[in-house]
Every structure is written in structure tokens, then in C-alpha cells.
Amino acid sequence: MRKNNLDVVLAQNGECKITLTDITELKDAEMRRLNEARYLSIIEDQTELICRYAPDGKLTFVNSAYARYYGKKPEELINMNFLPHIPEPDMTMIISKLAEISPEKPAVALEHRIITTDDELRWQHWTHRGIYDSFGNIVEHQAVGRDITSQKRSEEELKKSQSRLKRAHQSAHLGNWEWDIITNERYWSEENYRILGIPPRQDKHSFEALLQVIDPVEREFVEKAVSDAVTSGKSLNIDFSIIKPDNGEKRFINSKADVIMDSSGKAVKMIGTIQDITERKKAETNLCELNLKLEQRVDQEMAKRLDKEHMLIQQSKMAAMGEMIGAIAHQWRQPLNALGLIIQGIQHTYEYGELNKEHLEKVVGKGMKQIQFMSKTIDDFRNFFKSDKNAIDFDVKTAMGEVLSLVSGQLKSNNISYSLTCKNHKKTFDKAVNITTCCEMTIHGFKNEFEQVFLNIIGNAKDSITECQHKNKNHEGVISIEVERVGENVIISVNDNGCGIPQNVIDRIFEPYFTTKDQGKGTGIGLYMAKMIIEEHMGGSISARNTGNGAEFRIELVIAKKKHGRSQSTINKED
Numbered sequence: 001m002r003k004n005n006l007d008v009v010l011a012q013n014g015e016c017k018i019t020l021t022d023i024t025e026l027k028d029a030e031m032r033r034l035n036e037a038r039y040l041s042i043i044e045d046q047t048e049l050i051c052r053y054a055p056d057g058k059l060t061f062v063n064s065a066y067a068r069y070y071g072k073k074p075e076e077l078i079n080m081n082f083l084p085h086i087p088e089p090d091m092t093m094i095i096s097k098l099a100e101i102s103p104e105k106p107a108v109a110l111e112h113r114i115i116t117t118d119d120e121l122r123w124q125h126w127t128h129r130g131i132y133d134s135f136g137n138i139v140e141h142q143a144v145g146r147d148i149t150s151q152k153r154s155e156e157e158l159k160k161s162q163s164r165l166k167r168a169h170q171s172a173h174l175g176n177w178e179w180d181i182i183t184n185e186r187y188w189s190e191e192n193y194r195i196l197g198i199p200p201r202q203d204k205h206s207f208e209a210l211l212q213v214i215d216p217v218e219r220e221f222v223e224k225a226v227s228d229a230v231t232s233g234k235s236l237n238i239d240f241s242i243i244k245p246d247n248g249e250k251r252f253i254n255s256k257a258d259v260i261m262d263s264s265g266k267a268v269k270m271i272g273t274i275q276d277i278t279e280r281k282k283a284e285t286n287l288c289e290l291n292l293k294l295e296q297r298v299d300q301e302m303a304k305r306l307d308k309e310h311m312l313i314q315q316s317k318m319a320a321m322g323e324m325i326g327a328i329a330h331q332w333r334q335p336l337n338a339l340g341l342i343i344q345g346i347q348h349t350y351e352y353g354e355l356n357k358e359h360l361e362k363v364v365g366k367g368m369k370q371i372q373f374m375s376k377t378i379d380d381f382r383n384f385f386k387s388d389k390n391a392i393d394f395d396v397k398t399a400m401g402e403v404l405s406l407v408s409g410q411l412k413s414n415n416i417s418y419s420l421t422c423k424n425h426k427k428t429f430d431k432a433v434n435i436t437t438c439c440e441m442t443i444h445g446f447k448n449e450f451e452q453v454f455l456n457i458i459g460n461a462k463d464s465i466t467e468c469q470h471k472n473k474n475h476e477g478v479i480s481i482e483v484e485r486v487g488e489n490v491i492i493s494v495n496d497n498g499c500g501i502p503q504n505v506i507d508r509i510f511e512p513y514f515t516t517k518d519q520g521k522g523t524g525i526g527l528y529m530a531k532m533i534i535e536e537h538m539g540g541s542i543s544a545r546n547t548g549n550g551a552e553f554r555i556e557l558v559i560a561k562k563k564h565g566r567s568q569s570t571i572n573k574e575d
Contacts, residue, residue: 049069176271446537490557501551
């Protein structure tokens with residue numbers, strides 16, 4: 001179809017001239033220019049990178065987005081090759097892909113890297129299309145591309161994360177799984193199959209594959225646990241054992257899962273993990289065995305310790321008995337002398353013919369008084385060594401008074417005086433028979449053991465004083481005992497004016513078998529037993545220090561609990 005232009009001209013003579021001009025080519029060129037303008041307008045509005053290049057690779061057109069991407073003006077890019085800034089491996093791939101373009105396959109899509117003018121490596125995605133002439137020859141290429149660096153970096157990070165997660169799962173022997181309860185579709189990670197020792201399966205029955213490898217005696221338990229979790233919506237956390245079909249090895253598995261519910265409260269999905277915990281189970285078993293052996297070892301050591309303590313107690317008792325026998329010897333010396341004089345007096349009275357009933361009754365009465373005193377000493381001795389089976393409430397003042405009554409003769413014979421002061425009532429006693437009970441000083445424990453401790457401290461004070469007396473015969477020994485109620489505690493301090501404790505050993509005096517006395521004069525168990533009795537048997541504390549004038553031993557004990565405002569112990573007389 002041709003297009004013509006008709007011109008009509010009317011001449012003066014009345015003639016009409018008609019001119020017909022063929023303008024087909026002109027109109028076609030005008031339409032092409034219009035279409036080209038529309039095309040360029042559309043191309044310039046695109047955010048994608050758009051270019052056209054000749055078969056030799058030289059650019060014939062670039063849009064503004066392309067020019068901005070490379071930081072140049074469009075005219076600066078024309079006739080430049082679009083391939084120079086591409087790494088060699090990627091360039092080889094591009095050339096190969098472009099060679100595939102044909103009339104049958106007019107376009108190819110590819111991704112490759114580029115090197116920017118800042119030497120930054122970036123990724124691009126391009127679609128290349130061939131433009132052909134009427135003979136089927138490529139006269140030009142048109143390409144549309146975009147920067148996909150962020151996408152590629154995200155994909156790379158995702159791959160790294162997946163790889164790290166996979167390695168972590170392998171290291172932890174941990175596999176994950178999902179179960180769509182509605183469609184019954186299941187997903188298992190590769191680690192699951194490795195843990196269970198079964199080949200990967202593409203079917204939807206992985207749970208059935210799991211049941212087949214579970215120890216037969218535990219299958220019902222696992223099925224019920226899963227069923228209960230689906231019914232209740234509660235999380236699953238179970239341990240069970242499997243028999244791996246690939247090698248017959250028994251392994252221990254832990255499975256955890258959460259149940260996802262829909263808006264109506266119906267379970268729709270389970271998401272969980274399985275983990276091989278065989279090594280942990282073995283460690284737990286080994287730990288149990290180790291704990292059992294440790295308990296047995298502790299029991300054995302405790303038995304040895306009890307035997308040792310029993311032996312020490314016996315040795316301490318024997319040492320205390322020696323001390324007490326010495327005290328009794330001193331206590332009995334005076335009454336025995338008195339009895340001797342009484343008996344001699346009877347003989348002399350008889351010889352002089354002065355023995356009559358009245359005189360006989362008088363001297364018999366004196367003798368019986370001495371015998372009763374000696375008998376009481378024996379009773380006190382027996383009570384001191386009587387075994388305490390039960391803890392009782394007792395007054396520390398009277399307990400110390402009983403000890404002082406046994407050793408008073410021995411102290412007196414060594415020129416040692418003593419006193420006991422109740423600081424709360426400001427009363428001091430210098431004779432054991434005058435010491436009275438006090439409800440403020442009642443403690444709960446083993447009375448005889450406490451008396452054994454006090455006897456040992458008094459004995460050490462006596463020995464320290466006599467050591468000073470060997471150096472100075474005029475040295476008068478003094479033992480001062482103070483007892484005080486402070487809050488919920490009773491504090492007892494025993495001070496002497498002896499030689500004190502050598503400073504280089506003061507920290508070791510409570511160790512077993514340690515003594516500062518000459519060989520054969522001390523066992524080294526008295527203070528050790530004192531510490532054990534006070535701290536372990538009675539829940540108190542004992543310490544020692546030098547005062548400058550001698551040594552001080554300090555005992556702190558908790559008072560007995562009270563009922564109805566008074567101590568549980570029996571009070572005979574208060575200060």
C-alpha cells in the first residue's frame with residue numbers, strides 16, 4: 001500500500017492543475033522516528049541496565065541507568081567493549097553462552113561477575129537477545145541486566161550458614177524433622193538417616209522407618225509419647241534406644257518436638273529433632289559407677305575415720321583416766337593420812353586405858369566422814385567416765401565445778417589457785433563446792449565429753465604453770481575461769497599465768513598427736529579431741545591465744561533452746 005500527496009492548483013485561465021506525489025518512504029521514515037523516540041523514552045525510564053552492542057562486542061547504545069552504574073556519560077561508553085571488566089573465567093562462559101543465540105534460541109540468560117573501576121567484585125544478571133536482518137544474520141545484540149550482588153551475597157551467606165549448621169548437626173549428632181499432620185508429609189534432614197543408620201528415603205513414611213529401628217521393647221512407648229503429644233499439644237522430650245540396621249550397634253537417642261496448633265486448638269504440625277546421646281549415656285553410666293565407687297570409698301574412709309576416732313577417744317579416755325587417777329591420789333592423800341592418825345589414836349587410847357564407848361563413837365564418826373569423802377571421790381570418778389549416749393541440757397558452770405572438785409587437791413598441791421566467775425551475775429567462786437547452777441548458762445550436748453574437754457584445758461594450764469614453777473619456785477599459779485552469756489551463745493574463757501604457747505606452734509596445737517611436752521609426758525590427742533568434741537559433737541568453736549601473762553583457751557557454745565520461757569534443763573538453784 002502506497003501513500004500519495006495530492007496538490008490541486010487553479011490557474012488564471014481557468015485551468016486546474018493536479019499534482020500527485022508518492023510520499024510512502026517519507027511517511028515510513030517519519031513513523032520510524034516516532035517509534036524510535038517512544039522506544040528511547042521507555043528505555044530511559046527503566047531502572048535496569050540496557051545496552052545494545054554489535055557482533056564484535058562494541059556498544060552502540062546504553063541507557064542512563066547503564067551509564068550511571070559505570071559512572072560515565074553515555075557517549076563515553078559508545079564503541080567500548082562491554083566485556084573488558086569481566087574476570088577471565090566468567091568471560092569464557094559469556095562467550096560460550098552468546099554463541100548459543102540463534103533464530104531458534106533468540107535469547108540467553110546468564111549471571112557473571114564484573115570488576116568495577118574501584119576494583120570491587122560485583123555480580124550481574126543479564127538477558128541477551130539477538131537482532132537479525134532479513135537474511136537471518138545477527139546485526140546487533142540487545143541486553144537487559146541488573147546488579148544482583150546483594151542477592152548473591154545473601155545466597156552465599158545462606159550457603160555458609162547451612163554448611164555451618166550441617167557441620168554443627170553432624171558434630172552434635174543432631175538431625176531435624178517436620179511432620180505435617182494434616183497431609184502426613186514429613187521432612188527429614190540428612191543427619192537423621194546417618195544417626196539411624198538407614199539409607200535416605202524419598203517417601204513420606206520416615207516415622208515408620210524410625211519405628212523399625214527402635215528397640216522392640218520401646219516401640220510402644222515411643223508411639224504413645226508421640227500420640228500423647230499430638231493429642232495434648234504439649235512438647236515432646238523422650239529418650240529411647242535403637243538398633244542400627246547397618247551395623248547392628250545399639251545407640252541411645254533423644255527426641256524433642258514442639259506441636260503447632262491451629263486456631264481451633266487442633267494439632268497441625270510437629271517440628272523436632274533427634275540426637276544421638278550414646279556418649280552422654282555412657283558418660284552418665286560411667287559417672288554413676290564412679291559415684292558408686294566414690295560412695296564406697298567414702299564409706300570405707302568414714303569407717304576408717306570412725307575407727308581412728310574411736311581409738312583416739314579411747315586413748316584420750318585413758319590419758320584422762322591417768323590424769324584423774326593422779327587427781328584422786330591427791331584427793332585421797334589427806335583423808336588417808338587422817339584415817340591413819342585416827343587408827344593410831346584408837347591404839348594409843350586403848351594402851352592408855354582411855355578407850356570408852358563415847359570416845360570410840362567419836363573417832364568412828366571422824367573415820368566414816370573421811371571414808372564418805374573418799375567414796376564420793378570414787379563416785380565422781382565413775383560418773384566422769386560414764387558414756388553419754390544421748391545429748392542433754394546441762395549447766396556449764398556446775399559441769400566445770402564437778403571437774404574442779406576432782407582436781408582441786410592436785411591444783412592445791414602444786415600451789416595453784418583457781419576461780420570461776422559468772423560475768424552475767426558478777427559472782428566469783430574460789431571453791432568448787434560453792435558453785436551454783438544458772439539458767440542463763442544451759443547448753444545442749446554431751447556433758448561428760450564437755451567435762452573431758454574442760455579437764456584437758458585445766459590439765460594443760462596446770463602443766464604450763466608447773467613448768468614456770470620449775471624456773472621460779474616462788475611462782476604462784478593462778479587459773480581464772482570466766483563464763484558469760486552473750487546473745488544466744490555461752491562463752492567460756494580459761495586463763496592461766498603459765499609459760500604460754502610457743503608462737504611457732506600455736507597454729508598446730510589442735511592437730512592430732514602434736515604436743516609441746518617432753519617425750520612420755522603428753523599424747524598429743526587431748527586438744528585434738530577437745531576440738532572435735534566442741535566443734536563436731538556440740539556445734540561450737542574452740543580457740544587458743546597467748547595473753548602476755550600466759551595462755552587463754554576460749555570455748556563458744558550455743559545455748560539450749562527453751563520451752564515456755566525457760567531452759568529445758570532442770571534448774572536446782574540460780575545465782
